[in-house]
Amino acid sequence: MSSGYGGRRLRVAVVGTGMIAGVHARAARAAGAEVTGVLGRTPSRSERVAAQLDVPRGYASLDEVLADAPDVVHVCTPNDQHHPQALAVVRAGVHVVCEKPLAIDAAQASELVEAARAAGVVATVPFVYRYHPVVREIRARIAAGELGRLLAVHGHYLQDWMLDEDASSWRVDAGAGGLSRAFADIGSHWCDLVEFVTGEPFAAVSAATDVVHRTRPAASGPSFSGSPDADPLADATRRAEVTTEDTAVATFRTDAGRIGNVVVSQVSAGRKNRLWFEVDGTLGSAAFDQEQPESAWFGTERGAQIVVRDPSQGFPDQRRLAVVPAGHPQGYLDAFAAFVADTYAAVRGEAPEGLPTFADGARAARVIDAVVASAVDGTWRTIG
Structure with missing residues (x-):
């Protein structure tokens, strides 16, 4: 452990009070941190959610958060707040976890990368699907050459929470969420995961987008169930x-020069969180379905097999993250807790394998910007 922390628990504050803020708070506790409090839009909301999450304090402002001297701040607010809030945390010399997208455009994201570098703080982004153990198994097999040379990659990320024309949330508003919604929210996860697994970055993109309901309720509603303190339902x-x-x-x-393709949708009935990808190589293929995270599919010309997560089998990085015996399912919350634990390990001076940082968040912002630009004019766009 690095000097300055010794063996004590890290002190962590959470900025935000929606569903994902609750996930961050639970993951922080699972990683052994002390959650000192939460900050919402108003002092009363902060106090209410602090009580619901059983944390000691509801903060009145970000200044009050920083004055409490946390070791790490988790920024879990709407997208347009990520840049100013994360920048303030970094400039205060505090380590930070910031939700994705890191900022509403690539320029803001790059500014955050440089600010974190200049401040010498750990700054991470929760691309947590990297932390499913079998994802690490696929990645290790690709790195070891078991799939051969990459030929193609394809997949989708499908949800249905915006299927109803009366569904809405702050994410619909471009002012709060940015110019992209579905791709920025979930397509960015798919791209990060595939680039992480294959080790081959995307260089250019051709994209098309569609708005299937031209109007939605103007009032903000909760993005997902499970929020500690949901916003009022939208008024249709x-x-x-x-x-x-x-x-x-x-x-x-x-x-x-190889081709990849992804379909992203938030209006696919019955699909709750179906992130799926397949990597095809000259010697074999591999596929992963986030809704079935305990296994991966591997195929060759001779047939196919299902490989199940097992801490006694496979590559070391898979075994490191497989924290319970085979047959005892691990899922999304376990992946999130593993990401947070790796972030805190980095705060203590370690160098965990595969930790997604602000640089990865800025990379995702450049991909999003290229997708948006391509969809506007129908041309191929280089990804910077």
Whole structure:
């Protein structure tokens, strides 16, 4: 452990009070941290959610958060708040975890990367699907050459929470969420995961997007169930024009010239969180389904097999993250807790394998910007 912390628990504050803030707070506790309090839009909301999450304090402002001298601040607010809040935390010399997208455009994201570097703080982004053990198994097998040379990659990320034309949330508003909704929210996860697994970055993209409901309720509603203190349900009688996409299709070329493709949708009935990808190589293929995270599919010309997570089998990085015996399912919350634990290990001076940092968040912002630009004019766009 690095000097300055010794063996004590890290002190952590959470900025935000929605569903994902509760996930961060639980993951922080699972990783052994002390959650000192939460900050909401108003002092009364802060106090209410602090009581619901059983944390000691509801903060009145970000200044009050920083004055409490936390070791790490988790930023879990709407997208347009990520840049100013994370920048304030970093400039105060405090380590930070910031939700994705890191910022509403690539320029802001790059500023955060440079600010974190200059401040010498750990700054991470929860691309937590990297932390499913079998994802690490696929990655290790690709790195070891077991799939051969990459030929193609394809997949989708499908949800249905925006299927109803009366569904809404702050994410619909481009002012709060940014110019992209579906792709920025979930397509960014798919791209990060595939680039992480294959080790081959996307170099260019051709994309198309669609808005399937031209108006939605103007009032903000909860994004998902499970929020500690959900916003009021949207009022369907007050409607606003929708400019952010419900669906997107993106075709990529990698640095090596290979093709990748993803379909992203938040209006696919019955699909709750179906992140799926397949990597095809000259010697074999591999596929992963986030809704079935305990196993991976591997195929060759001779047939196929299902490989189940097992801490006694496979590559070391898979075994490191497989924290319970085979047959005892691990899932999303375990992946999130593993990401937070790795972040805290980095705060203590370690160098965990595969930790997603602000640099990865800025990379995702550049991909999102290229997708948005391509969808506007129909041209191939280089990803910077």
